[in-house]
Amino acid sequence: MATMKEIAELANVSVATVSYALSGKKNVSQAKRDRVMNAVRLTNYKLNSIAKSLRTSKTGIIGVLAEDIRGLPVPEIVDGISQRLTESGYQLLLSNLQLLSKLYNRYEQLSRYIGSVNRGIQLLEDARVEGIIYVAMHDRRIDDIRQPAGIPLVFAYADSDDPNSVSVTYENQRSVAAVTCCLIEQGHRRVALIAGHPASPVTKERLAGFRAAMDGAGLPMPPEYLRWGDWEYRSGFEQAGALFALTVPPTAIVAMNDAMAAGCYAQAALQGLRIPDDLSVVGFDNQSFAAYLYPPLTTIALPNKQIGLTAAQRLLWKLEGKPDVPANTVLPCELMVRESTRALPGAGQPRSAR
Amino acid sequence: MATMKEIAELANVSVATVSYALSGKKNVSQAKRDRVMNAVRLTNYKLNSIAKSLRTSKTGIIGVLAEDIRGLPVPEIVDGISQRLTESGYQLLLSNLQLLSKLYNRYEQLSRYIGSVNRGIQLLEDARVEGIIYVAMHDRRIDDIRQPAGIPLVFAYADSDDPNSVSVTYENQRSVAAVTCCLIEQGHRRVALIAGHPASPVTKERLAGFRAAMDGAGLPMPPEYLRWGDWEYRSGFEQAGALFALTVPPTAIVAMNDAMAAGCYAQAALQGLRIPDDLSVVGFDNQSFAAYLYPPLTTIALPNKQIGLTAAQRLLWKLEGKPDVPANTVLPCELMVRESTRALPGAGQPRSAR
DNA sequence: CTGAAAGCGCTTACAG
DNA sequence: CTGAAAGCGCTTACAG
Numbered sequence: 097m098a099t100m101k102e103i104a105e106l107a108n109v110s111v112a113t114v115s116y117a118l119s120g121k122k123n124v125s126q127a128k129r130d131r132v133m134n135a136v137r138l139t140n141y142k143l144n145s146i147a148k149s150l151r152t153s154k155t156g157i158i159g160v161l162a163e164d165i166r167g168l169p170v171p172e173i174v175d176g177i178s179q180r181l182t183e184s185g186y187q188l189l190l191s192n193l194q195l196l197s198k199l200y201n202r203y204e205q206l207s208r209y210i211g212s213v214n215r216g217i218q219l220l221e222d223a224r225v226e227g228i229i230y231v232a233m234h235d236r237r238i239d240d241i242r243q244p245a246g247i248p249l250v251f252a253y254a255d256s257d258d259p260n261s262v263s264v265t266y267e268n269q270r271s272v273a274a275v276t277c278c279l280i281e282q283g284h285r286r287v288a289l290i291a292g293h294p295a296s297p298v299t300k301e302r303l304a305g306f307r308a309a310m311d312g313a314g315l316p317m318p319p320e321y322l323r324w325g326d327w328e329y330r331s332g333f334e335q336a337g338a339l340f341a342l343t344v345p346p347t348a349i350v351a352m353n354d355a356m357a358a359g360c361y362a363q364a365a366l367q368g369l370r371i372p373d374d375l376s377v378v379g380f381d382n383q384s385f386a387a388y389l390y391p392p393l394t395t396i397a398l399p400n401k402q403i404g405l406t407a408a409q410r411l412l413w414k415l416e417g418k419p420d421v422p423a424n425t426v427l428p429c430e431l432m433v434r435e436s437t438r439a440l441p442g443a444g445q446p447r448s449a450r
Numbered sequence: 451m452a453t454m455k456e457i458a459e460l461a462n463v464s465v466a467t468v469s470y471a472l473s474g475k476k477n478v479s480q481a482k483r484d485r486v487m488n489a490v491r492l493t494n495y496k497l498n499s500i501a502k503s504l505r506t507s508k509t510g511i512i513g514v515l516a517e518d519i520r521g522l523p524v525p526e527i528v529d530g531i532s533q534r535l536t537e538s539g540y541q542l543l544l545s546n547l548q549l550l551s552k553l554y555n556r557y558e559q560l561s562r563y564i565g566s567v568n569r570g571i572q573l574l575e576d577a578r579v580e581g582i583i584y585v586a587m588h589d590r591r592i593d594d595i596r597q598p599a600g601i602p603l604v605f606a607y608a609d610s611d612d613p614n615s616v617s618v619t620y621e622n623q624r625s626v627a628a629v630t631c632c633l634i635e636q637g638h639r640r641v642a643l644i645a646g647h648p649a650s651p652v653t654k655e656r657l658a659g660f661r662a663a664m665d666g667a668g669l670p671m672p673p674e675y676l677r678w679g680d681w682e683y684r685s686g687f688e689q690a691g692a693l694f695a696l697t698v699p700p701t702a703i704v705a706m707n708d709a710m711a712a713g714c715y716a717q718a719a720l721q722g723l724r725i726p727d728d729l730s731v732v733g734f735d736n737q738s739f740a741a742y743l744y745p746p747l748t749t750i751a752l753p754n755k756q757i758g759l760t761a762a763q764r765l766l767w768k769l770e771g772k773p774d775v776p777a778n779t780v781l782p783c784e785l786m787v788r789e790s791t792r793a794l795p796g797a798g799q800p801r802s803a804r
Numbered sequence: 805c806t807g808a809a810a811g812c813g814c815t816t817a818c819a820g
Numbered sequence: 821c822t823g824a825a826a827g828c829g830c831t832t833a834c835a836g
Contacts, residue, residue, distance in 0.1 A: 099828095099829055099830085100830065101829075101830095109806080109807085110806065110808075111807085111808095111829090111830080112806070112807055112808080112809095112831080112832080113805085113806060113807070115830070115831060115832085116805095116806090116831095116832095119831085121831090121832090122806095122832095123805065124805070124806085125805060125806090128805085128806085142575070142576055143576075143829090143830080144504075144578070144828090144829050144830065145576055145577055145578060145830095146500060146503045146504045146507075146509065146578050146828090146829080146830090147504050147812090147828070147829035147830035147831090148829080148831075149500045149812095149830090150498075150500045150501050150504050150811095150812050150813065150814085150828090150829080150830075151811080151812050151829080151830050151831045151832085152812085152830085152831070152832095153500075153812075155500065157543075160544070164529075165525045165528050165529050165532070166525045166526060166529055170525070171519045171524070171525050172520060174519050174544075174546070175518075175519050175520055175546060175548065178519070178544065178545075178546040178548075179546075179548065182546075187543055187545070187573065187577055188543065188544045188545075188546075189511075189541055189542065189543055189544075190514070190528075190532065190542045190543075190544040191532075191541070192528070192529060192532040192533075192536075192542075194529065194533065219541065221496070222496055222497075222499055223499055223511075223541055224498070224499060224500050329741065329742050355742065358739070358742035358743075359742075361742075361744055362744040365744045366744075383738070383739070384737070384739065385712070385737070385738065385739025385742060385743075387683065388683050388709065388712035388713075388715075388716075388739060388743075389712075389739075389742075389743070390719045390720075453812095453813055453814085454813065454814065455813075455814095463823085464822065464823040464824075465813090465814080465815095465823085465824095466815080466816080466822070466823055466824080466825095467821085467822060467823070469814070469815060469816085470815095470816095470821095470822090475815090475816090476816095476821080476822095477821065478821070478822085479821060479822085482821085482822085497813090497814080498812090498813050498814065499814095500812090500813080500814090501812070501813035501814035501815090502813080502815075503814090503828095504812090504813080504814070504827095504828050504829065504830085505813080505814050505815045505816085505827080505828050506814085506815070506816095506828085507828075
């Protein structure tokens with residue numbers, strides 16, 4: 097491996113001149129520049145980024161701290177982050193906390209693993225990253241993480257109480273309200289909800305969205321139509337079973353995620369109910385399989401890549417010292433209308449058109 | 451940020467002594483060690499890893515070059531890599547090539563993007579990584595990648611011609627043979643295959659596995675039972691339609707991946723065929739939704755995490771200079787028996803027991 | 805435009 | 821066991 101000193105000797109100039117010629121930070125005469133470039137080509141010289149980092153105390157590296165790289169939204173978020181950061185010449189140091197197997201589906205219990213998180217931040221700081229993006233796998237408020245010293249921290253897919261940190265999340269409440277409204281506009285009056293874990297902040301927000309839509313339409317929410325699941329397929333299957341056993345079963349089900357919606361599909365198939373003819377079902381997440389179910393599932397797509405892109409942009413702003421970086425950004429979701437819902441016979445015009 | 455020099459002054463020793471006390475590479479008297487440790491605690495001193503790297507020319511960083519972090523097996527492979535490498539004190543520099551949108555499902559055309567790959571390797575080399583793991587998203591032979599100078603390169607989920615590089619893949623042929631044998635043992639004689647892209651090496655291997663099983667049982671493979679898909683749901687749907695329209699339709703379908711198997715499910719539902727009563731279906735990949743389909747899909751699980759773990763281990767061996775690191779490791783898959791197949795009525799004893 | 809020189813914060817023979 | 825010193829490969833005032 098050639099060094100700058102060797103290039104200088106080969107080109108018969110000083111190392112300072114080589115440095116200036118390569119960085120372009122100062123003018124260098126055409127003749128010397130040519131000689132330098134030739135020597136570089138000849139030796140296949142590459143600047144030693146470690147030495148440069150030591151000198152400038154800038155590494156050009158951003159730490160990405162992922163709760164679990166296998167988490168549903170995580171790869172897409174990381175994709176967005178890497179795209180935006182690579183454009184700006186940064187590289188990514190990835191730290192994977194592997195919390196999925198520890199937390200299972202009890203995402204709200206993250207605080208039990210705060211030690212791992214802080215150790216991850218420590219490792220990233222030790223590597224001298226210039227900033228950190230924390231990638232969560234379940235939207236919630238994070239308030240007990242140690243602030244890294246002197247470098248910005250951005251939360252992707254999670255919120256923070258810390259006034260210094262920045263977060264990027266998505267619209268839970270409004271999204272569920274929107275998909276519920278669709279059902280209502282199709283004439284559904286008996287709409288049931290299969291919720292996620294009761295303790296989850298996501299569950300609370302999505303429930304609020306459902307309530308808002310139902311209240312707005314003056315529709316009742318009988319307690320037997322509100323079923324508590326745990327985000328898993330199995331709970332969707334079971335709660336759908338309970339719903340179908342009711343004297344007056346619902347004509348539509350809003351499941352708080354696609355996995356539980358798939359459970360509804362299975363229960364419906366088992367009981368000979370056809371979707372959407374006998375029952376409308378909607379989900380949330382737009383997992384890849386949503387389009388593979390039969391019939392394809394109407395659901396809500398999260399702006400995962402956009403979350404990554406935006407989080408990276410916010411970090412870049414902090415790094416540039418831009419003032420007034422928004423503390424929290426909430427991105428809209430997209431309603432994916434497919435074939436799992438149907439207007440109720442005799443429903444007439446959509447409600448909004450009456 | 452405190453430096454080692456400041457610690458030395460505070461503890462009233464030389465910087466050499468501080469270094470030795472911290473690294474443990476030489477004995478330091480108890481008294482001096484205590485003074486050093488106190489100063490470290492007092493100032494919250496952290497060793498500057500950049501300076502250390504410059505001095506030792508070791509960064510403790512491994513480059514992970516992923517064709518696309520969103521690719522089906524990629525997050526799990528990266529999870530395995532990060533686990534094994536973190537255990538050994540290495541950190542991961544992630545470079546994401548984003549080839550998914552460029553290649554779509556024509557994975558065999560990667561060579562068109564060899565430029566991106568080589569640029570990715572270059573960037574990783576510039577960052578002075580000590581080794582590189584290339585994470586593919588479709589198993590195939592890679593032979594045109596520039597060898598990084600002086601550092602080991604390991605391929606995960608892909609093969610290589612290069613005699614110097616190491617690769618870790620999984621068993622395609624044997625896995626398809628195994629699942630096909632299951633069907634045959636259940637009494638199926640008319641077994642159709644929905645293949646992936648004809649040009650894909652994976653397709654060829656899986657086809658060979660299917661052929662081996664059918665030949666081994668003395669069963670015919672009429673040309674109309676061999677359908678060419680393109681790995682996508684839609685093609686599974688269409689080819690299943692063509693199969694059902696045959697005068698003598700198959701009683702079982704082997705789909706070369708889960709997405710196409712899901713397409714079969716949809717076509718079957720559309721035509722009123724019940725799975726597994728009227729038709730047995732198996733897939734490949736064990737995507738998350740395989741267990742969510744109704745009925746749950748029998749399929750083959752890839753050893754993705756194990757591939758990552760093994761690839762990392764191979765790299766570590768290369769780094770340690772261990773001789774005879776196996777050039778290619780082929781890991782077994784796991785058959786996931788669920789409810790999408792059924793023994794043909796009157797099939798009697800399994801074939802092997804007759 | 806150019807170059808000699810200091811210094812970023814470590815590690816490691818080397819001499820004692 | 822201990823410390824003075826060289827040096828890893830750069831960048832950047834500074835003086836000319």
